[in-house]
Amino acid sequence: MNKELMLALDLLEKEKQISRDVLFEAIENSLITACKNHFGKSDNVKVEINKETCDFEVYAEKEVVEEVEDPVLQISLEDARKIKAKYKLGDIVKVDIKSKEFGRIAAQNARNVITQKIREEERSVVYNIYYEKEHDIVTGIVQRYIGNNISIDLGKADAILAESEQVKGENLRPTERVKLYIVEVKNTSKGPRILVSRTHPELVKRLFESEVAEIQDGTVEIKSIAREAGSRTKIAVWSNNPNVDAVGACVGMNGARVNAIVEELRGEKIDVINWDENPGNLIQNALSPAKIVNVFADPDERTAKVVVPDYQLSLAIGKEGQNARLAARLTGYKIDIKSETQAKDAYGFRLEDYLDDEDYDEYDDYEEGEFEDAPTEEEE
Template sequence: MKTDLFEAMEVLAEEKGIDKEVLYETLDAAIVSAYKKNFNSKTNVRVDLDPKDGSMRVLARLNVVEDLEDEDLEISLEEAREIDPAYAEGDVVEKEVTPRNFGRIAAQAAKQVVTQRVREAERGVIYSDYADRLEEIIIGTVQRKDHRYLYIHLGKVEGKLPMNELMPNETYEVHDRIKVFVTKVENTSKGPQVYVSRTHPGLLKRLFEVEVPEIYDGIVEVISVAREAGDRSKISVHAEDPEIDPVGSCVGQRGQRVQTVVDELHGEKIDIVHYSEDPVVYISNALSPSKVVEVKVNEEAHATTVIVPDNQLSLAIGKRGQNARLAAKLTGWKIDIKSESEAYDDGELETSSTDSDLELDEE
């Protein structure tokens, strides 16, 4: 039975990817606990395990004393010297106290404790696997849903997609396949909890990494993402190499690359913006598709006033202010938009002419 126990430990360690030493430490503690419980012992004991020959011994650790007071914890100096004349007061004598047929008791204790330890170790492995995939895309299958979550089968664990992080223009049913972005991984008493999203800006960034080799290889860098999921997004990109067109790389031949991302997001409109360290150029690009006449920058307030042609004002602001709002999120600058006429009346422009439109860095 002892040999069978060790063989089972070896198999468990290999199958579950758990360090054998961790299992043996768990087994050691389980056997000590079983001994004290089953034999009502207060004795300080340790277990000597030898996986090679399958042996198992329980050893009582007794303090050597001149005057014996507690036989469960002590041994007299006289008796100790009968074992070995070299013993002195204060030494510790180890004496085998393995009961007959103790293997059965040890096996029962081991099964309970080791099973629990294996379960914990498995949870730890799963947690580590998914913690490493934080802010990555995972493809899963919808298992079930309630009023709070879609529950997504992600392989070894069930992911939770909050209903408010599902795009308003999409619905999923049980067994549907779905691409999700991992936003949080928690190690709880109930096991690893993985939370995912379809509305997170990171999903858009990762989708472009998949579709655009230049981004994946680091030739083109995604600087920022602003997203109103299911409706419209803006993404700014940059390439150190002036020979590389970062916007064109993302759009792809005949718009194929960006269209693949749009299709995955069920028609969400995506503006791809050329990043610039110059806030005037960057903000002008971010307000695309509208034209810009002038950008006045207030560095101290981290704010700008953007002047656009009269006939471009509604386009620059966008429906319900969306274009201006996304541009502000993308660039990190406050943006106040005025028409040429308004700016001229306020004395912010000397002339009112659409011929003075700011030349944008259009790709």
């Protein structure tokens, strides 16, 4: 071992974040392994390394005997006293291993084992870095397509964006920077296998957490999220401070905050609604922008019947049922939506069951045509 090795260890510690102690341990083990391969045994072999100079000493501990039967484990009294005159039978003597052949073998073996250990430690360091980021977002650079999957450069490691985790219609090009959600980090013999996603609902949640200061400090909470990647997301938020508007904080001044997230998601629509502990109110919020006559929710069965004005039915259901589907996922309720006409025609329907005192005024306004200019699904 020499000065060059010491410099190499310093470099590895700084650049690869591999502990010098770990490397010294690998060197010691490699030298002991070399002894075993060369002499057939290594139980009595010891290695001492000067961690300041990287000089090392390899020696065998041998018992002083009158007649040597195993030269690997034993030494004669005569030979022992050549090392130190005070030795007597039964003593343990340190015998330096200085064979030229062993020196060559040891050097090669040490290089191989050290190289392997360095690779293992590098993989371990990288694994730990990204394991700590599991279920968080990272920024990566698109490298290339591998079949239908995409290889993403995360800086210290590559990640796989599987076809199932790609947004339909989103064309990612090589060298493009993109934000991703780390779904899972697996430790394999070839290094960490990092699986990332562009479709996971948590990606949207993490983007809001990074964009909205009120979420970061705990003033605003994200209570629920439902997503159909590339098309639309609904997110329910709650404020722990009555003076802070949760929806307003997430949308930002002139929509700046939510628009930044929409841009990152390549135009995906995002509905931010107020969370409400009352399931009826929550479902009504979740079905926005549709107007609702009333909601009858059954918390035990997790079902809800919703009545909407006739002209709002298509908006409440949404294109291909998307609005209702996302509302159901967001609230955790199975939602049955009917227009007033459909509800009236249903067996046993009574409008009074769906209206409370405050609703009658709104219903009267609807009957008088006040809501004629309300948005339709096409205008949404």
